[in-house]
Structure formats: structure tokens, C-alpha cells
Amino acid sequence: ILNVEQSPQSLHVQEGDSTNFTCSFPSSNFYALHWYRWETAKSPEALFVMTLNGDEKKKGRISATLNTKEGYSYLYIKGSQPEDSATYLCAREAAGNKLTFGGGTRVLVKP
Amino acid sequence: GAVVSQHPSWVICKSGTSVKIECRSLDFQATTMFWYRQFPKQSLMLMATSNEGSKATYEQGVEKDKFLINHASLTLSTLTVTSAHPEDSSFYICSAAKGVGYTFGSGTRLTVV
Numbered sequence: 001i002l003n004v005e006q007s008p009q010s011l012h013v014q015e016g017d018s019t020n021f022t023c024s025f026p027s028s029n030f031y032a033l034h035w036y037r038w039e040t041a042k043s044p045e046a047l048f049v050m051t052l053n054g055d056e057k058k059k060g061r062i063s064a065t066l067n068t069k070e071g072y073s074y075l076y077i078k079g080s081q082p083e084d085s086a087t088y089l090c091a092r093e094a095a096g097n098k099l100t101f102g103g104g105t106r107v108l109v110k111p
Numbered sequence: 112g113a114v115v116s117q118h119p120s121w122v123i124c125k126s127g128t129s130v131k132i133e134c135r136s137l138d139f140q141a142t143t144m145f146w147y148r149q150f151p152k153q154s155l156m157l158m159a160t161s162n163e164g165s166k167a168t169y170e171q172g173v174e175k176d177k178f179l180i181n182h183a184s185l186t187l188s189t190l191t192v193t194s195a196h197p198e199d200s201s202f203y204i205c206s207a208a209k210g211v212g213y214t215f216g217s218g219t220r221l222t223v224v
Contacts, residue, residue: 097208
């Protein structure tokens with residue numbers, strides 16, 4: 001993997017359902033993996049910063065896992081609510097503090 | 112929490128004119144700020160890294176004479192798009208390092224007509 005890739009690009013979730021999506025990244029020269037939640041016309045909101053292989057982090061109904069050896073991270077939303085509708089960005093941080101972003105996963109939660 | 116205020120949120124300018132975008136860290140000192148742009152259906156791409164009191168470092172392919180970055184204080188960084196052309200129309204967003212993470216502005220939509 002040469003770039004940071006997120007899949008799917010978009011998904012529709014029924015309110016109350018759980019969902020997850022993927023961020024794949026180059027595992028070489030890895031420093032940290034960042035997840036952001038981005039609503040239109042607002043600033044991206046930091047969700048998680050993960051550095052160690054096997055890291056799992058949780059914030060309310062949202063959680064994330066990290067596998068640095070194979071270069072992927074999953075973000076999970078449990079019991080989706082309409083307010084979870086947003087674009088979720090992941091970014092790989094390499095040495096030198098440079099972030100490389102994926103294209104984002106746009107989540108739409110239907111009431 | 113840490114807040115970065117970015118202005119303007121959108122701007123329309125005529126081809127050949129210059130546009131300045133400001134990013135201010137409101138409640139913390141930002142030694143380093145990053146400038147990104149995003150073209151439609153593409154990812155955020157790092158343009159340059161600005162350090163307070165020194166010259167910015169530009170990514171490959173970004174013209175430093177066209178995208179002037181000034182980081183004269185610990186709370187303010189500016190990006191000036193000089194002699195803007197329609198191909199410079201894009202979404203520009205800044206971020207500042209804060210602790211182990213980064214705080215972003217809300218972005219500026221630039222349209223050059």
C-alpha cells in the first residue's frame with residue numbers, strides 16, 4: 001500500500017444499527033494513526049490518536065482498532081444515531097509530523 | 112479545548128488578484144502550522160509547513176512564490192494566494208499541532224473567476 005485509503009467511500013446506515021469502515025496505510029515509517037470526524041462547514045474533530053500495534057480506543061459509541069504490522073485501522077460506530085452522520089477521515093502520521101489523509105468515509109444515518 | 116479560527120470561510124476573487132487566508136490559534140500557542148488543500152473528490156493534501164519566525168517548508172509541486180506563507184507570531188499564520196487563477200479554486204484548511212494531535216480550522220472555499 002502506497003497511499004492512505006479508506007473504504008467504503010460512503011455508506012448509509014439505519015438508525016440503531018452498528019457499522020464499521022476501514023483505513024489502510026503504508027506500515028513503513030509509521031508514527032501514529034489519527035481519526036477525525038468532519039461535519040460540513042465545521043472543523044474536523046479529533047476522535048483518536050493511536051500509535052501502538054493492537055491499540056484499541058473508545059469514545060462513547062465510537063471505537064477504533066489499529067494494526068500497524070499489516071497497515072490498517074477499523075472505526076466502529078455502535079447503535080448509529082443521526083448525529084453520527086459526518087465524514088470520517090483517517091490520517092497516517094510519519095516522522096516529521098506530516099499527515100497523509102485518506103479520502104474519507106461519508107456516513108449517513110437514516111432515521 | 113484548542114481552537115483554530117480560520118477566515119474567511121469562503122471567498123470569490125477575480126483572476127489575477129491575491130487572496131489572504133488567516134488562521135489564528137485562540138487559546139494556545141502554535142509553533143507549527145500546516146496548510147492543506149482539497150480538490151473535489153480528492154483527499155486533503157499537505158501544501159506547506161510553517162514555523163513561527165522562519166521560512167515555510169513547501170511540499171513538492173507547491174509553488175512557494177504563488178502560495179506565500181507568513182507565520183510571524185505564535186498565534187497567527189497566513190496563506191496568500193498570489194495572482195490567483197481558476198485552477199487555484201479549491202478548499203484550503205490549516206491545522207496546528209497541539210499535544211499529540213492536531214487542531215484544524217474550518218477551512219476556506221476559494222473560487223477564482
